[in-house]
Amino acid sequence: MAVAASTDGIALTRRPQTQSLSVVRIWLYVLAALVVVMVAVGGATRLTGSGLSITEWRPVTGVVPPLTEQAWLTEFEKYRQIPQYELVNKGMTLSEFKFIYAWEWGHRQLGRLIGIVFFLPLLWFWVRGAINGRLALTLLGIGTLGGLQGAVGWIMVASGLEPGMTAVAPIKLTLHLMIASIILCSLIWVAAGLKERDATVREVGLQANMPCILLGLILVQIMLGGLVAGSKAGLTYNTWPLMDGAFIPSAQALFVVSPWIENFVDNVALVQFNHRMAAYAIVAVALYHAWNARRRAPQSKLARRATAMAGLSLAQMTLGIITLILAVPLWAGLAHQIFAMVVLAMAAVHARVSA
Known part of the structure; x- marks a missing residue:
């Protein structure tokens, strides 16, 4: 009985703090x-x-x-x-x-x-x-x-x-x-x-750093997207999956600016190419993470979140391709930018509760 009273006391003490949080x-x-x-x-x-x-x-x-x-x-x-x-x-x-x-x-x-x-x-x-x-x-x-x-x-x-x-x-x-x-x-x-954090990662022995890796890649991709937007690189090479007739453009096209480091900001070919490659990397990591989570813990919240991340990543890449092919109409460019924030927010939640 004393234990019950003590427990009730703790609950009463913690409830306002929980409500405040x-x-x-x-x-x-x-x-x-x-x-x-x-x-x-x-x-x-x-x-x-x-x-x-x-x-x-x-x-x-x-x-x-x-x-x-x-x-x-x-x-x-x-x-x-x-x-x-x-x-x-x-x-x-x-x-x-x-x-x-x-x-x-x-x-x-x-x-x-x-x-x-x-x-x-x-x-x-x-x-x-x-x-x-x-x-x-x-x-x-x-x-x-x-x-x-x-x-x-x-x-x-x-x-x-x-x-x-x-x-x-x-x-x-x-x-x-x-x-x-x-x-x-x-x-x-x-x-x-x-x-409360999700303990599934530790319970089933999954790599706990995968959600954080995915979050980091998405932040890098947003940075690359900013360079695409700033240099208007989306108005060039409006074909997919090839750029100017090749999956990987020539070195002469990618590094035409001198000094070479400036190509990463001022050369629309390299700026767009980097954005494309990062998208492929994110989708690949997200799909692998979802497959691994579903294999190890198919009914877990972790698996559902990982699957959602894979779906969001694929959707964002598809929207990016549509935006590129249509030469960045207002609605598509805006949707692509907003959806990037949605993907980032979901990735942050996934990484935080999985940490």
Whole structure:
């Protein structure tokens, strides 16, 4: 009886903490969903050529858009001074400018919203004692990364305002996308870690590092995808499975730029080839992992997650092929980018609960 009372006491003590962590976990998943939306809006901003429409970084006053016709004309005049207008959009009407301005303004406001949704609940949970210690420090680190992301976003935009530039620098676009991906991955990792882990990996002797390897490959692939997007490599070699008539293009095509290291960023042939090869690698690893998990523990949650990862990887590769063959229409390019975040989120959950 004393043991029962003691057990009940422990349960009563732990229940509020468990409930608090459940709320924290929901909050983190909401933040993760907002990051996915942010990436989607960012992708639409890029694909519509809207990213350079706001030529100043105003963290506070930028909240308010132009409200009068004169204010709109002033913003339009600033845009008309940059190379993108002169070299790409010369003759654009004010109405057309308002369209691209809306995408970039919305992208920046969503960033501000995410900051509010992150820091206000974080402060509340901290004051209430729902988070502390290592968890609190981890979340502060993610918040710091979010602040850095805003600065990197402006550095990226500024690269497109330089003389002769009509778009942002590919490497800076890639950095911006990678930080967003790491933030998403970190939020999912922490949220998934607040639940009990799946012991199947250890019980059946599976390689516990396979989910983490898959997660790492997906992050690398997103980086390569950022380079494809930044260099517009998807608008070339629009055939599959061959590139310019060969599965593996010639060395002369892949390393035409000098010095050779710059080919990995500036040569659209190598940039696209690397993205293709990484996709094959991810699918191969995901299929092997699913086969191995189902062979060792066919009825386990691990096997179901591994199978889902294989299916998502195949679907994403198929969507990428369709996007390439169609020469990156807006809907396909956007779907491919959003689905990449879905695959990344699933991989983060799988790796975390399997660790």
